[in-house]
Amino acid sequence: MQQALTTAPIAQRVSLIPVLNDNYVFVLHGASPGQAVVVDPAVAQPVIDWLEQQGLELSAILHTHHHHDHIGGTPGLLQRWPEAAVIASGADRERIPLQTQAVAGGDRLTLLGHGLQVLAVPGHTRHHIAYYMPSWGQMGAAGSEGPPGEPLDSVASSIGLEPAGPTSAGYLFCGDTLFAGGCGRLFEGTPEQMYASLRQFAALPEDTRVWCAHEYTVTNLAWAASVEPADPAIGTRLEAVREARAAGEPTIPSRIGLELRTNLFLRAADPAALAVLRSSRDDWKG
Numbered sequence: 001m002q003q004a005l006t007t008a009p010i011a012q013r014v015s016l017i018p019v020l021n022d023n024y025v026f027v028l029h030g031a032s033p034g035q036a037v038v039v040d041p042a043v044a045q046p047v048i049d050w051l052e053q054q055g056l057e058l059s060a061i062l063h064t065h066h067h068h069d070h071i072g073g074t075p076g077l078l079q080r081w082p083e084a085a086v087i088a089s090g091a092d093r094e095r096i097p098l099q100t101q102a103v104a105g106g107d108r109l110t111l112l113g114h115g116l117q118v119l120a121v122p123g124h125t126r127h128h129i130a131y132y133m134p135s136w137g138q139m140g141a142a143g144s145e146g147p148p149g150e151p152l153d154s155v156a157s158s159i160g161l162e163p164a165g166p167t168s169a170g171y172l173f174c175g176d177t178l179f180a181g182g183c184g185r186l187f188e189g190t191p192e193q194m195y196a197s198l199r200q201f202a203a204l205p206e207d208t209r210v211w212c213a214h215e216y217t218v219t220n221l222a223w224a225a226s227v228e229p230a231d232p233a234i235g236t237r238l239e240a241v242r243e244a245r246a247a248g249e250p251t252i253p254s255r256i257g258l259e260l261r262t263n264l265f266l267r268a269a270d271p272a273a274l275a276v277l278r279s280s281r282d283d284w285k286g
Contacts, residue, residue: 014171014211016250017050019043022215023069024252026173027051028112035059037111039131039173040213042069044076057081060111063088064175065128066095070213074098092127105129121177121201123194124184132204133171169207172256177201179212180254181220181237183265183274185282191275195268202266206257217241217251223284224264227277237262 015027019042027047029036033055039062041047051058058081063071071088078084078098087109090102103109105120119130176184177194178201186194201210221238228234237258241251259266268274 014209014253015050016211016252017046018215018250019046020069024211024213024215024250025073026211026213027056029054029056030112033057035112037062038077039211040064040070040175041073041077044073044080047073047077048080058084060085060087062131062173063096063099064130064173064177064213065089065125066092067125067176070175071096071098089127089129092125103129119197119200121174121197123186123189123197124176126188128175128177128184128189128197130175130177130201131173132208133173135170169209169255170205171209171211171253172201172204173211174201175213178210178259178263178266179214179220180210180217180241180251180259181224181263182216182281183263183278186278191271191278194265194278195271195274198266198268198274201256202260204256206255206260208256209253210255210259211253215245215250215252217254218245219286220281221262222286223281224262226284227264227280231262233261 013029015029017025017027019025023042025041025047026039027036027050028039036051036056036058037060038047038058041061058077061074061077061084063086074086075098085101086099087101087103088096088099090104093099093102103118105118107118109116109118114133117132117134119132121128121130177197183194183198218238218241221234221241224234225238244251264277265274268277
């Protein structure tokens with residue numbers, strides 16, 4: 001069974017559960033016992049096991065897009081918690097058939113007592129959405145972004161983040177649109193769509209935590225370093241995330257500010273430049 005790695009603000013938490021080869025399933029929750037919301041469950045059993053160990057009841061499932069490694073665990077979770085809501089893009093109901101609440105970009109939700117905004121971010125798929133929580137709980141003086149009791153700044157230094165201070169940073173659950181150091185492949189969308197989607201993310205506060213659904217950071221930054229070998233920010237971050245992975249640590253969450261400085265796709269000047277970068281990344285063999 002895979003273990004969840006927990007981030008713990010004073011009142012609320014986001015935990016990540018590594019599954020499959022490189023997926024993360026995210027769990028939003030408070031103190032146990034209580035309610036939980038799961039984001040993009042690729043598989044069911046590790047999530048069921050973890051929620052039961054924590055004494056949590058599943059109240060809702062959020063989907064960002066229809067790919068099986070983001071929705072494959074939903075039937076099993078609903079067998080265990082049949083009353084849980086399934087929230088997804090209404091435009092993709094045929095490909096996400098178990099949804100009970102259809103949403104679209106611009107919608108606002110309240111989950112576990114906190115507001116959440118739905119962003120339409122096509123590019124990877126036609127109807128991809130993301131979920132932005134302007135703030136999640138109240139952060140402490142140093143915050144906490146790692147296993148309980150581990151201060152944010154110690155985790156930050158291990159994965160190339162800037163030092164942390166007092167914050168009430170928002171959380172972004174972006175599925176496969178934005179990755180740490182990269183962006184999703186254009187399976188169904190266009191460079192223009194992806195560029196516009198990434199501009200939405202770039203406009204968020206720089207301390208926004210970025211919870212992307214795959215552990216691709218080392219590969220993405222190695223490619224970026226091959227494109228921009230003289231960029232010190234990319235080189236420094238690559239070294240840091242390699243050390244983190246060697247130690248078995250996740251490189252997620254990232255932050256918007258860090259991505260603006262080291263993610264070539266967020267730095268692209270226009271859709272044409274993004275298309276060139278995406279083609280380079282698709283062809284890159286490492």
